[in-house]
Amino acid sequence: MVLKAKNQKATVLVIDDEQDILDLLSITLKRMDLNCITAATLEDGRNSMSANTIDLCLTDMRLPDGDGLDFVAWMQKDFAHIPVAVITAHGNVKAAVKALKLGAFDFVSKPVDLNWLRKLVETAIKIEAEDLAEENLHDKKGKSILGQSDAINNLKTLIKKVARSQAPVHIRGESGTGKELVARLIHDIGPRADQPFIPVNCGAIPSELMESEFFGHKKGSFTGATSDKLGLFRSAEGGTLLLDEVGDLPLHMQVKLLRVIQEKAVRPVGGTEEISANVRILSATHKDLLEKVKDGSFREDLYYRINVIDINVPPLRDRNDDLFILADHIMQRLATEQGLKLPILSEEAKTKLKHYHFPGNVRELENLLERAIALSDGQQIQSNDLMLREIKTQSNTDASGLHDILNVQEKDLIEKALAKNKYNKTKTAKELGLTLRQLRYKIEKLGL
Ligand SMILES: Nc1ncnc2c1ncn2[C@@H]1O[C@H](COP(=O)(O)OP(=O)(O)OP(=O)(O)O)[C@@H](O)[C@H]1O
Ligand SMILES: [Mg+2]
Incomplete structure (x- = not known):
């Protein structure tokens, strides 16, 4: 049973032009002891919003008088405090991502999985009941984001906002700026706070063990698998997984991760069944992921999936x-x-x-x-x-100076490897641990 504060029943508004879906959803919601109001058009929906006290909205995407995304955008103007989720056509990832960017807190895809829907509704109403608008942001250990600069104040506002949402958040920032602290806060002040928060350093797991570390394995599925292993995803069930240094994920894992995020299910190594996974994905890196997308070492589709909301932690x-x-x-x-x-x-x-x-x-x-x-x-x-390190502080010269040094070293390494392999790019790439595409990119970039 889902109760609002003061034991009042919460009210959910459902907007869909298919009567069957309206019936199914209202029966489900009423069984959860919630009030349900239905609307068949966006205009009906907007009127219901104004005439009632609504705690949560679910809207279809394609309606006779407009687009569900417009409704999400409209909600952000006058009803920004009320969570709204969208119902998308199966596999329409683009629409789902758009909705999250506009401020929807989550999405369900058709055909609607009722268990999933129940969880979504419970979470949304829990957020409503708890007052998240605390002035002082601090994590469970009492650590808070200190600072009074505009940049930090904006960061705090953003953290509060995204803590409510289920959207994947990518946190960028130089080393030591507080990316992990930001991730912990998003988890700790959000509706998943009672569930696990699991940070994982993607650069620290050996490539060949990664699949089993992330998704678990069945006993006997490979030499050394002496018992079943749960894996990071399932250990984080109901909670949050922080993919730290996500740019270090090898390409084969990027493919698998993308699938898991899209299907919201994992398959342990050696297992035959998919197990549903309700995990919020946060990621962080101090590298330029977009640069990695350009040089082919990070998949573009995964980039857009994990980077629905982008947080930049200033140096x-x-x-x-x-x-x-x-x-x-x-x-x-x-x-x-x-x-x-x-x-x-x-x-x-x-x-x-x-x-x-x-x-x-x-x-x-x-x-x-x-x-x-x-x-x-x-x-x-x-x-x-x-004992400060004596480095010149003229604007930007340090960063570009470092780039120059690295470029010279990289150029030298690649030139030597090319010569050694008689200018065979495939062999050279292999020797350097690069993909052919990466090598081509570097040759181009370094003007070799
Ligand atoms: N605004 C802040 N207020 C208080 N403490 C902070 C703040 N920013 C960072 N810290 C502290 O600085 C240390 C480094 O933060 P954190 O580990 O989150 O950085 P990071 O960006 O994840 O670094 P890396 O890229 O090296 O992993 C931590 O002890 C953290 O608590
Ligand atoms: Mg960190």
């Missing part, structure tokens, strides 16, 4: 306002942990920090303050205690 050097808020907080934590008096930063140390460009972002700030406290006299941190 620390671009939000100077936050630097000392973070530094104060970190020093307080360290002092408490180590039972020390709260240290202070000398004026010179502050100036140095202000002009430092923090290639390792917040994590680097944490590390260097910890070191500085250890090196300091126990009262004041001097600029020498910071």
